[in-house]
Amino acid sequence: MQSTSLLLAAFFLPLFPMSIVFNFVFQRASSAWIRVPVLLVWPLPGLWLLESDSSQIGDTLVLWALLTSILYSFRTVVVKELSVWTGFIATSAWSLLWTAVYLGARFDDLMMHAFAFSLPLALLAILVARLERQYESAYAGVVTGLAQEQPRMTGLFVVVMLAVIGSPLFPSFFSLLSNINNVVMVMPSIAFAIVLVWLLWSWSGIRLLHELVVGDPAVIQYEDISQSMAMLFILSFFLLVAGGLYMSEVML
Numbered sequence: 001m002q003s004t005s006l007l008l009a010a011f012f013l014p015l016f017p018m019s020i021v022f023n024f025v026f027q028r029a030s031s032a033w034i035r036v037p038v039l040l041v042w043p044l045p046g047l048w049l050l051e052s053d054s055s056q057i058g059d060t061l062v063l064w065a066l067l068t069s070i071l072y073s074f075r076t077v078v079v080k081e082l083s084v085w086t087g088f089i090a091t092s093a094w095s096l097l098w099t100a101v102y103l104g105a106r107f108d109d110l111m112m113h114a115f116a117f118s119l120p121l122a123l124l125a126i127l128v129a130r131l132e133r134q135y136e137s138a139y140a141g142v143v144t145g146l147a148q149e150q151p152r153m154t155g156l157f158v159v160v161m162l163a164v165i166g167s168p169l170f171p172s173f174f175s176l177l178s179n180i181n182n183v184v185m186v187m188p189s190i191a192f193a194i195v196l197v198w199l200l201w202s203w204s205g206i207r208l209l210h211e212l213v214v215g216d217p218a219v220i221q222y223e224d225i226s227q228s229m230a231m232l233f234i235l236s237f238f239l240l241v242a243g244g245l246y247m248s249e250v251m252l
Contacts (some may be wrong), residue, residue: 012046
């Protein structure tokens with residue numbers, strides 16, 4: 001693979017500092033209609049570029065990818081703006097796809113890895129955009145007491161966040177677990193790096209949920225998400241779990 005192809009792949013499967021491009025584009029997107037397609041489509045060209053000649057990915061690129069993932073996972077711990085947090089988690093997750101390519105994953109499996117991370121993030125982006133429309137912000141600490149004001153919205157936020165941070169039965173859980181299983185005996189340092197990233201995602205995600213859900217509700221009361229929309233999200237959760245179980249059969 002030529003160096004130009006690797007450089008392009010580093011934009012779509014973000015490696016620092018090229019990762020700045022994705023986060024700039026994502027933060028400038030003003031609505032879920034833009035953010036959701038960006039989250040779903042952005043990593044795909046990078047996968048195609050890498051899959052065409054994965055033999056060119058050496059230890060240096062894998063180390064670079066892991067350091068990028070760790071960097072952005074650390075950044076999520078101090079971020080309270082949900083749209084920024086979503087972009088940082090996407091960057092951290094997609095950087096881990098270099099490891100899957102390095103380990104020789106087939107293109108179909110790489111696509112499953114990518115969508116395992118991107119689909120929950122897309123659902124989160126929809127909920128975050130709704131908060132931004134209501135509160136003119138999705139900043140944890142400014143938006144508080146969501147459980148008292150919007151219980152359906154709160155329930156969806158909790159489940160989506162669990163899917164994003166790789167909780168059991170969701171596809172991201174099996175994606176992370178499969179990569180760890182593939183390297184834990186032969187390259188334990190890579191397995192440790194993935195576990196560290198996973199722990200940081202969980203820490204930051206639970207912290208954000210705590211600040212959103214508990215506390216005094218906003219002075220201005222907003223209408224909860226509709227039952228029909230909530231049902232669509234619940235259906236999406238069942239499909240995600242089904243996808244996760246399928247991944248467990250294929251990859252573990």
